[in-house]
Amino acid sequence: MSSINTNAAAMTALQTLRSTNMSLDTTQNRISTGFRVSEAAHNAAYxxxxxxxxxxxxxxxxxxxxxxxxxxxxxxxxxxxxxxxxxxxxxxxxxxxxxxxxxxxxxxxxxxxxxxxxxxxxxxxxxxxxxxxxxxxxxxxxxxxxxxxxxxxxxxxxxxxxxxxxxxxxxxxxxxxFGLLEQGEAIEGAAFEALGADVELTATDGSDLSVDLFAHDFDGTGAGEGVIEFGEAGAVSFDVEINGEKSRITVDRALLDTLTLTTEGTISDQTELTAAINAAISEADLGDVLVADAGATASDGIVLGFNDPANPGDILVFEEDDHDAADFELTVSNVRTTSNGNFFDATSFDIANADALDLQEYMQGIDSMLSTVxxxxxxxxxxxxxxxxxxxxxxxxxxxxxRGVGQLVDADMEQESTKLQALQVQQQLGIQALSIANGNSQMILSLFRG
Missing domain, CATH: 1.20.1330.10 (f41 fragment of flagellin, N-terminal domain)
Structure with missing residues (x-):
């Protein structure tokens, strides 16, 4: 049955053409933007x-x-x-x-x-x-x-x-x-006795041939009390002059780490301090000459004296007619501490009037700084x-x-190019089909011609 009110063929052709045009618009958009998903409407998740x-x-x-x-x-x-x-x-x-x-x-x-x-x-x-x-x-x-x-x-x-x-x-x-090239601060809390001027040994009949070296309050009842903590490079240094010959003795963290009495550079009592000083004396090759011991009058004091040949490890006792006191001259001086191992600044030391000990210290100090740098x-x-x-x-x-984003949203240009050509052909065919469907209505007029 043919109807002039309803053209079913044209309606079908139109729907097909619309679908083709929509697909063609989608493909052209993908080709123009390069994206398969260029907005949320295309694929919200992607x-x-x-x-x-x-x-x-x-x-x-x-x-x-x-x-x-x-x-x-x-x-x-x-x-x-x-x-x-x-x-x-x-x-x-x-x-x-x-x-x-x-x-x-x-x-x-x-x-x-x-x-x-x-x-x-x-x-x-x-x-x-x-x-x-x-x-x-x-x-x-x-x-x-x-x-x-x-x-x-x-x-x-x-x-x-x-x-x-x-x-x-x-x-x-x-x-x-302090910096790597700067002198360190004094060891915190280490109230070593400030000797100031040189301290010389004097001997009288029946006395120890010794001098006061350090005093520290390990019991915690006075200034600078408590343990003495050496940091990674902390050190104590002092000079001794024995019968006119000068030497430098240094207690540092590296030395303490070799001792079984101390833990992580901490000296907690007089015995440990004495052991550390004696170890430093041995390092300076003076173990046969000098020995450190507990002070006679101060429980936390340390004294330094001549090693007794007859009783190694004991301070030599001067007795009348045994020795000539003039043969035992000992001077302690230049007592210093440092928290970083540097006893001087790299940018300010002066060697113009330095003696052999100073030059040795400068050389070792610069070498230590060189190591840290x-x-x-x-x-x-x-x-x-x-x-x-x-x-x-x-x-x-x-x-x-x-690359990952591209896998989600980029268009496959080869595929879209192929689809474009196919859709263009489908569009042309759709237009032709719609034209034919619309032309069918014109044929009804021939029924009414005489």
Missing amino acids: WSIATTMRSDNNAMSTVRDALGLGAAQVDIAYTTMDVVKDTLDTMKAKIVAATTPDIDKSKIQEEIKQLQNDLKTYASSATFSGGNWLDVEQSDLQKVVASFLRDSTGSISLGTIEVDTAKTALFNGAADE TTAASDLGAIKTRISSQQDFVSKIMDAVD
């Missing part, structure tokens, strides 16, 4: 995931920039530290040269002075973007942003690489801190390598995220 990951990738791009800034700061500090190490090497060589007999030490001091000025300049110049890890007002933890993290709950955080400037600072302006440079080198590795990792992660 669009949400892609949007979040793109946002995270933007954040990681900023992290990559922050790593670049951190790498530059570390590189500045490491390069400067390397130059400082070479300068300390040269300084040590100059001190060794100063030990040559009859050499003019004042001339060498002029060279050392220039090197000392160089050390100050190097440290103050190690600045990048306003930050300096080698010359600080106060040490703290510097953090280099290294990663952007999102956990399974959606919470985000930043990962950092920490640099402790207390371990890298060559100079530290804080009152209670080398360690700090090694730490910076490790951080530099880690930052470089993290930069490479972040770049790869960003690429991986881009």
